[in-house]
Amino acid sequence: MKYWEHIPPLKAMLAVEATARLGSFTKAAAELNVTQSAVSHMVGQAEAFVNARLFQRQLRPVQLTPEGRRFVDAIVAGLN
Secondary structure (H helix, E strand, C coil): HHHHHCCHHHHHHHHHHHHHHCCCCCHHHHHCCCCHHHHHHHHHHHHHCCCCEECCCCCCCCCCCCCHHHHHHHHHHHHH
16 A cells, blocks of 8 residues: 555645634635535545544534544644
8 A cells, every 4th residue: 555545635634624723614614715515525535534523513613523633633743
């Protein structure tokens, strides 16, 4: 297996990070200059990649699950 098959798509990682930081799919969409639906789709892509829920969507603002917190911490560490 190639190393890049273990890395989620960059756009999905950016959508997860922005949503986590801003607490909103809508605000993340505005920051990334895409639709709210696109952010939701990218977050779903990341969730499928890691096979775990990353956000508790029923809460406002949306909140990270424990798995989501670990994923975002890894994204931020990797991008820094």
